[in-house]
Amino acid sequence: MFVRTTYATGDPAKLDEAVRKLTTEGREPLEQTPGFRGAGVFVDRELGKLMIGTWWQDEEALRSSAERMGQLRSEMLSPFAATLTVDNWEAAVAQRAESVGEAARFRLTRVDFDPSHTDLMVDAFRDGVLPRLQAMPGFLGGSLLIDRAGGRGIVGAIYADRDTFAASRAPAAAMRGEVTTKTRATLRSVEEFEAVMVISAPPS
Template sequence: MRTLYATGDPAKLGAAVDATAAEGRALVSELPGFRGMGLFVDRELGKLLTATWWDDEKSRQDSDEQLRERRAVELAPFAQTAAVDNWEAAVARPPRSVGPGAWFRLARLEFDPADTDRLASFFRDVALPRLDALPGFEGGSLLVDRARGRASVGVVWSDRDALAASRAGVAAIRGEATAQARVITRSIEEFEVVFAGVTPPS
């Protein structure tokens, strides 16, 4: 999986969102190995996050070479900062399809690389079942960078009310993750969903 996180002038965000949702989505969907894409925005602060899913590492690497220049065009003149990260999907239950009205929470974590499997087991066996029991849960994934001891947990909710109602329950899960999986939560962000959907493997 690859993520792109860009920040800039909120007044210029709309054009970047439109370009990514139209031309960018059409281009990436034609590439070999493409499985799905999500586009998430914070219109108030001026943040844009994209996530693309691929069948395998080679497909992701090949796509990066083809999309690098195009990303810069789509994000101009909005983006003043942009960061691209590549991840292993350690545990994944992404939504098949959600659109406007849905919301997304992203938590960035750090951990000892030796504890990667411990974290994956906790998310799969403890966190995901409890998230699934919360009203409005649409999908969630744990993405890891084993070498650097970093992770991102992304969870999609059906609407903003469900996102808000989940905060206490999710905070309790994070507390258990700190104790059981030995992780540190570095940041939590919430985004409006423009669209998100991943095709399950055949």
């Protein structure tokens, strides 16, 4: 599968209205788009940050949805978004959460790596990181999304509530250190969000 991410920042006071639009009137047109396979909406209300991930059955569905999704972004994120960044990714490894409760939390980690080390990064996440995440209390889902040509990746992990999320910080930090050393990757950032919506669509 492939994923389109939207990263927006803006006035924190305007964030909740954008979230309301996304999770209500924005949901139906998203679900009706051919090739749509799921979505997640994540927020940092204090800083005014919004992360959206939409999942697509293949690269063609990702490409063909671009214009419609661009129009939807404009409608849903105005007037909140002062900055907006859209990226496309290959879902290299994924255990997707089917849904989340109100207390769910999301951690996003960004890494850069030599494109020739892409398979090493994928193997390290699939065989080392994901099984350890799966063993953690409260873990609901996680994925490694990659840009093979650009040598970039993002890791997302969702936890059921604030307590299990907090308890995961130390072991997650240890794993980041191990993986970046093994793959010679550069850690760019670690961010934390509330998970306000996760939806999954079955294959057609």
